[in-house]
Amino acid sequence: MGRSFEVIAVDFDGTLCENEFPEIGAPNLELIKYLRDKQREGARLILWTCRCDEQLADAVDWCVNKHGLVFDAVNDNLPGMISAFGGSNPRKVYADIYIDDRMSNEWKLPFVKEEKTNDDNNSNG
Numbered sequence: 001m002g003r004s005f006e007v008i009a010v011d012f013d014g015t016l017c018e019n020e021f022p023e024i025g026a027p028n029l030e031l032i033k034y035l036r037d038k039q040r041e042g043a044r045l046i047l048w049t050c051r052c053d054e055q056l057a058d059a060v061d062w063c064v065n066k067h068g069l070v071f072d073a074v075n076d077n078l079p080g081m082i083s084a085f086g087g088s089n090p091r092k093v094y095a096d097i098y099i100d101d102r103m104s105n106e107w108k109l110p111f112v113k114e115e116k117t118n119d120d121n122n123s124n125g
């Protein structure tokens with residue numbers, strides 16, 4: 001049976017905010033809005049970060065209370081996925097889309113910071 005929703009795993013430092021670890025940098029408002037919109041449309045969101053303990057709690061609090069971004073799981077698979085894996089919970093979270101500043105390809109909208117355009121390349125500034 002197919003799934004009716006998309007699973008999106010998103011990194012924190014350098015992705016949802018500028019990387020100021022262990023502090024929290026400026027928010028990536030475009031990405032935050034995109035994720036809230038996707039969740040409203042039915043997507044499930046997983047926070048997928050190396051942060052632990054208090055720094056993880058700070059990140060979750062920042063997302064929820066400053067930006068209205070509520071995750072369906074934090075550094076974990078969605079409960080429904082665990083049963084789909086036959087009851088095991090692998091350490092790699094399962095997602096359809098992974099959004100991370102360490103992505104090997106150029107970020108694409110709506111995740112992009114900035115893409116160079118011909119105008120940028122031609123500017124003398």
Ligand SMILES: [Mg+2]
Nearest residue numbers: 011013014101
């Ligand atoms: Mg990162």
